[in-house]
Amino acid sequence: GERSTVRGMIEKTRNSWHAQKGEYDFSHEVKDAMSGCLACKACSTQCPIKIDVPGFRAKFLQLYHTRYLRPVRDYLVAGVESYTPLMAKAPKVFNFFFSQPWLRSMSEKRIGMVDLPLLSTPTLKQSLAGHSAYQTTLEQLEKLGEQDRQRHVLIVQDPFTTYYDAQVVADFVRLVERLGFQPVLLPFSPNGKAQHIKGFLTRFAKTAQKTADFLNRVARLGMPLVGVDPALVLCYRDEYREVLGEQRGAFSVQLVHEWLQKALPQPQEIPPQTGESWYLFGHCTETTALPASTQQWQKIFARYGATLENVSVGCCGMAGTYGHESKNLANSLGIYELSWHQALQRLPRQRCLAPGYSCRSQVKRIEGNGLRHPLQALLEIVR
Numbered sequence: 590g591e592r593s594t595v596r597g598m599i600e601k602t603r604n605s606w607h608a609q610k611g612e613y614d615f616s617h618e619v620k621d622a623m624s625g626c627l628a629c630k631a632c633s634t635q636c637p638i639k640i641d642v643p644g645f646r647a648k649f650l651q652l653y654h655t656r657y658l659r660p661v662r663d664y665l666v667a668g669v670e671s672y673t674p675l676m677a678k679a680p681k682v683f684n685f686f687f688s689q690p691w692l693r694s695m696s697e698k699r700i701g702m703v704d705l706p707l708l709s710t711p712t713l714k715q716s717l718a719g720h721s722a723y724q725t726t727l728e729q730l731e732k733l734g735e736q737d738r739q740r741h742v743l744i745v746q747d748p749f750t751t752y753y754d755a756q757v758v759a760d761f762v763r764l765v766e767r768l769g770f771q772p773v774l775l776p777f778s779p780n781g782k783a784q785h786i787k788g789f790l791t792r793f794a795k796t797a798q799k800t801a802d803f804l805n806r807v808a809r810l811g812m813p814l815v816g817v818d819p820a821l822v823l824c825y826r827d828e829y830r831e832v833l834g835e836q837r838g839a840f841s842v843q844l845v846h847e848w849l850q851k852a853l854p855q856p857q858e859i860p861p862q863t864g865e866s867w868y869l870f871g872h873c874t875e876t877t878a879l880p881a882s883t884q885q886w887q888k889i890f891a892r893y894g895a896t897l898e899n900v901s902v903g904c905c906g907m908a909g910t911y912g913h914e915s916k917n918l919a920n921s922l923g924i925y926e927l928s929w930h931q932a933l934q935r936l937p938r939q940r941c942l943a944p945g946y947s948c949r950s951q952v953k954r955i956e957g958n959g960l961r962h963p964l965q966a967l968l969e970i971v972r
Contacts, residue, residue: 627908631877650788663787670748670779677752680708701915709755716759722772741812746777747821749946764968782824805838814842819875860894867897872945873904893970902928907951
C-alpha cells in the first residue's frame with residue numbers, strides 16, 4: 590500500500606528528473622504530438638476509418654503518467670468539478686483574487702494556465718431564488734402521477750454553464766416554463782469529462798459510474814433529461830459507454846434542440862419568416878457528432894417566424910481547457926483567427942449565437958463580450 594505508493598513517486602520523480610536532463614524517450618515525442626489534439630472528435634465521427642484520437646490519447650496519458658510526474662495543472666483541471674461548487678458559494682471573493690494581475694501572472698508562470706474564467710454573479714441559485722425548479726426534490730417527483738410527470742422537464746447541470754455561465758441555465762428554466770412545461774433542476778453530479786481528457790481514467794470511471802447510477806434512477810421517472818452544453822451531454826453518450834459498457838445503463842440526456850424537436854407541437858403551417866436573421870456558430874464536437882443539429886435549430890426558429898443562418902466555421906480554439914493552457918495560447922488564438930474572428934467581424938454581434946460554453950468563453954476572452962446560447966434567443970422570440 591503506502592510503501593508501493595512511495596516507491597512509485599520516487600520512481601516517477603527520478604524518471605522526470607532524467608527527462609528534464611534530456612534523456613531520450615520516444616513517449617515524450619508521442620505526448621507532444623498528442624497535446625495538439627483539440628478533442629473535437631471529428632476523427633471518430635467524420636473520418637471513414639473512425640479512429641478515436643481523444644480516446645486513445647486519454648489511455649496513453651494514463652500509461653505515460655505511471656512513469657512520469659503529472660504537472661500541477663492536470664490535477665487542477667481534473668478536479669474542477671470538486672472545487673468549483675465550493676468556490677461558487679463566495680463567487681465575488683474568488684473573482685476578486687482571480688482578477689489580480691499577480692495571481693494571473695503566477696498562474697501562467699507556475700501552473701501554466703492563462704485567462705482563468707470568472708464565476709457567475711449572481712449565481713444560478715440566486716437567479717432562481719424561490720423558484721420551484723430549485724426546490725423540487727427527487728422524492729416529490731417520484732410521488733407524481735403519470736399525467737403530471739409528462740409536463741416536467743429535468744435539467745441536468747454541468748459545471749461550466751452552472752457555475753461560469755449561469756444565465757444560460759436560468760434562461761433555459763424560463764424557456765421551459767414559457768413553453769408550458771414544469772422545469773426542475775437536478776442536483777449537480779460531476780460529469781468527469783475533464784478527468785477523461787487528462788487521462789485520469791480510473792477516477793473518471795468512478796465519477797461516471799456514480800453519475801450514471803444517479804441518472805438511471807432519475808430516468809425511471811419517465812421525464813425527459815436535458816442538458817445545455819454539447820460537449821458534456823455527448824460525454825454521457827460516448828465516453829460513458831466506452832468506459833462503463835453495460836454498467837452505464839440506459840439513461841438518455843438530450844440536448845436542448847433535441848428536446849424542443851419532440852416537445853413542440855407540429856405547426857399546421859410554418860409562419861413566414863420576418864425580421865433580421867440570427868446566426869448560428871456551431872460547436873465543433875456537436876456539428877461533427879450530430880450533423881443535423883444545425884438544421885434542427887433552424888426548423889425550431891422557423892416555427893416562430895425567425896430566420897437562423899448557419900455560419901460555417903471550424904474550431905474556436907478554446908476546446909475545453911486547451912485554450913487556457915499557456916503552451917497552447919498562441920495556437921488557440923491562431924485557430925480562432927482562421928474562421929471565428931473573420932465571421933464575427935462581418936456579422937452583427939448581438940445576433941450571433943453559440944451553443945458551446947467553450948466557444949462563448951473564447952469569444953468573450955478575445956472580443957471583450959460573448960455570444961448567447963440559441964435558447965436565449967428563442968426565449969426572446971417565444972412570446
